[in-house]
Amino acid sequence: MPRLTKLRFITALLLAKCISAQYSATYLPSNVPDKTQNGQAGTNQCGIALNQTSDCQNAYVNSLTDFCVFAPPNPGPDSVIGNTERFEVVWCTKNGTGARLIPDGTITGAHFVQTPDFIQITGIGDLTKINIPAGDAGGELDPHGADGNGNPIGGLVFSSAFGQIQQIHEWTNFVAANQFCFRACKPGPMAPTFCQHIYDVMGCEWNMPGSYDPGFDTCQGDSGEPMGVYGTSTFFQGQPVTPPAHPRPSSSSCTTMSTVGNGFLISGTSIAPPGATLSATSAAVSGASGSTHTPGSTSGAASATKTSSSASRSVIVEGWERVTVLTLGSTIICFIFGSFLAF
Numbered sequence: 001m002p003r004l005t006k007l008r009f010i011t012a013l014l015l016a017k018c019i020s021a022q023y024s025a026t027y028l029p030s031n032v033p034d035k036t037q038n039g040q041a042g043t044n045q046c047g048i049a050l051n052q053t054s055d056c057q058n059a060y061v062n063s064l065t066d067f068c069v070f071a072p073p074n075p076g077p078d079s080v081i082g083n084t085e086r087f088e089v090v091w092c093t094k095n096g097t098g099a100r101l102i103p104d105g106t107i108t109g110a111h112f113v114q115t116p117d118f119i120q121i122t123g124i125g126d127l128t129k130i131n132i133p134a135g136d137a138g139g140e141l142d143p144h145g146a147d148g149n150g151n152p153i154g155g156l157v158f159s160s161a162f163g164q165i166q167q168i169h170e171w172t173n174f175v176a177a178n179q180f181c182f183r184a185c186k187p188g189p190m191a192p193t194f195c196q197h198i199y200d201v202m203g204c205e206w207n208m209p210g211s212y213d214p215g216f217d218t219c220q221g222d223s224g225e226p227m228g229v230y231g232t233s234t235f236f237q238g239q240p241v242t243p244p245a246h247p248r249p250s251s252s253s254c255t256t257m258s259t260v261g262n263g264f265l266i267s268g269t270s271i272a273p274p275g276a277t278l279s280a281t282s283a284a285v286s287g288a289s290g291s292t293h294t295p296g297s298t299s300g301a302a303s304a305t306k307t308s309s310s311a312s313r314s315v316i317v318e319g320w321e322r323v324t325v326l327t328l329g330s331t332i333i334c335f336i337f338g339s340f341l342a343f
């Protein structure tokens with residue numbers, strides 16, 4: 001490798017390490033333990049079974065046809081998001097995640113956009129079909145609850161939108177009875193800013209400007225300004241004057257679809273594969289209950305270094321570089337990078 005390339009490479013490697021060091025652990029669906037936070041109601045070992053009472057808490061945000069949202073585990077008037085945010089479960093468009101499937105027809109508009117800093121899906125529908133009480137203005141889910149756990153506790157997000165599948169540490173998801181939005185930020189120094197979670201009473205359209213119209217499309221887009229940031233000033237929720245939402249960033253290369261769905265027949269907690277009838281449900285479901293997930297390491301320290309970039313690239317680090325990387329204290333390195341990044 002030419003010298004400059006080497007330097008750049010080491011820089012990228014160290015940066016990845018410093019960023020991952022902020023988080024207690026980084027997982028993949030294949031190595032995540034049953035539970036990742038204390039007090040977690042559901043599970044992160046989700047298998048692949050069809051199960052409309054699944055308590056899976058792994059959400060995937062990949063594309064217009066392959067995404068999930070958090071929503072209450074049980075129906076009923078008490079299931080407003082404000083009451084259920086600590087133990088919500090995952091509902092997905094696509095089979096194979098081990099989470100509950102969003103019944104076809106629930107979502108009447110969905111708009112996926114990929115920007116340099118994040119992916120985002122915004123939309124509308126009848127989310128009472130995924131247990132949100134009618135009329136609920138909803139609330140926000142994110143990995144930074146007041147006690148340091150996530151809302152929901154143990155809720156994880158994975159995506160392959162930025163390359164290999166990886167855990168997304170910075171994300172924010174609003175759900176209401178008639179609207180939803182989910183932003184998953186590309187890992188990097190700007191992720192906490194573009195997935196800021198402190199504007200939890202401001203709703204989808206203020207936090208995630210985008211289309212909330214009927215219809216389905218997927219676009220490339222600009223990142224726009226981060227939520228709450230207006231040039232050099234930052235708004236905080238509760239200040240006397242609330243600034244308007246940012247304008248919707250421009251987008252391009254859009255493709256449209258007529259609908260999104262999975263074809264499964266779903267009624268209440270019963271589910272049957274496309275083409276079957278619901279009377280065959282119990283046979284279909286019990287036949288599909290195997291899990292392929294093997295238990296993963298529960299050691300946060302061991303898995304904390306498993307970022308895809310460091311794992312796959314470290315093999316090409318040459319001898320002296322490896323020694324340098326390993327012997328320099330990571331605290332010092334991160335401190336230096338922290339100061340560097342602050343400019």
Ligand SMILES: *[C@@H]1O[C@H](CO)[C@@H](O)[C@H](O)[C@H]1NC(C)=O
Pocket residue numbers: 049051052053054055056285286289
């Ligand atoms: C569905 O998930 C629930 C909650 O984890 C579990 O108790 C139940 O056994 C699962 N059913 C099937 C058929 O896998």
Ligand SMILES: *[C@@H]1O[C@H](CO)[C@@H](O)[C@H](O)[C@H]1NC(C)=O
Pocket residue numbers: 048050095096097273274288
């Ligand atoms: C659901 O997805 C899993 C995993 O991809 C697959 O094995 C299973 O056959 C699918 N079930 C149906 C009924 O399509």
